[in-house]
Amino acid sequence: MPKIQKNDNLSKFREQQQSQNQALVQRAIEHxxxxxxxxxxxxxxxxxxxxxxxxKGEKGISLAGISxxxxxxxxxxxxxxxxxxNGTNLQNIAKNKVSVGDMQMSFHSIRVENAKLKMENxxxxxxxxxxxxxxxxxxxxDVNIMNQYEEMKQICxxxxxxxxxxxxxxxxxxxxxxxxxxxxxxxxxxxxxxxFYEKELHAIKN
Numbered sequence: 001m002p003k004i005q006k007n008d009n010l011s012k013f014r015e016q017q018q019s020q021n022q023a024l025v026q027r028a029i030e031h032x033x034x035x036x037x038x039x040x041x042x043x044x045x046x047x048x049x050x051x052x053x054x055x056k057g058e059k060g061i062s063l064a065g066i067s068x069x070x071x072x073x074x075x076x077x078x079x080x081x082x083x084x085x086n087g088t089n090l091q092n093i094a095k096n097k098v099s100v101g102d103m104q105m106s107f108h109s110i111r112v113e114n115a116k117l118k119m120e121n122x123x124x125x126x127x128x129x130x131x132x133x134x135x136x137x138x139x140x141x142d143v144n145i146m147n148q149y150e151e152m153k154q155i156c157x158x159x160x161x162x163x164x165x166x167x168x169x170x171x172x173x174x175x176x177x178x179x180x181x182x183x184x185x186x187x188x189x190x191x192x193x194x195x196f197y198e199k200e201l202h203a204i205k206n
Contacts, residue, residue, distance in 0.1 A: 018071070024048050024058055025072045029079045031182070039079045041067045051183060117168070117180060117187055124156055124188075153196035160188075160197055176201050 028047040032039050042063055049060025066072045160178060163169040170181050171193075178188035193201060 020056075020058060021061055022071055022075075024052060025061065025066065025075055027051060027184075029075065033079065039076060041073075041076060044072075044076055053183060053185060055185075117163075120159070124159075156196040157200075160193075161200075171201070 025044060025048060028044045028051060029039055031047055031051060032043060037043060045061055045063040045066050048066075052058040052060050061072070066076070160169070164171070167181055169178055169187065171177070172179055172186075175186075176190040176193065177186045178193055179186050
């Protein structure tokens, strides 16, 4: 009996790993398509390493792993076929095609932007905690503290709205978290977001 359970657990782990890798390959294909790049095995493999989320246990997939897979190979071939069907003509495709170098530069820029967002998030979270702590503990709130708190809320709200306009982030309507668009990584949790973006979250929910 224990042996059967062990086999079941291994089978379940492999299924989860396959599902996770399949989703990663699909995300890589979509990233390349959004940049109007040329979907191929080599580039899809490189992009999986760029966008893999280590916190979720994701790892990049090798070229051999993608090209030999009976699951990933058809996904990429289908994407290539769809691009050919949807393209207006070969001249436009050649004109708009993004090189591997351009793609790598684009992902580098995104990673730099991601690092900046994380840094800003840490600063904002620290400031919000410093400002909100006296409000929770003190009955008679000092006018200056209240003004600083309201000003900080306005700054945070404006910053989030601007990032949403630039499509660098999006709000997960189910979890009510602020996520980075490219990496689907949470940068502000619901509880922190509610401190300064409650009206907008309420509007999204309804």
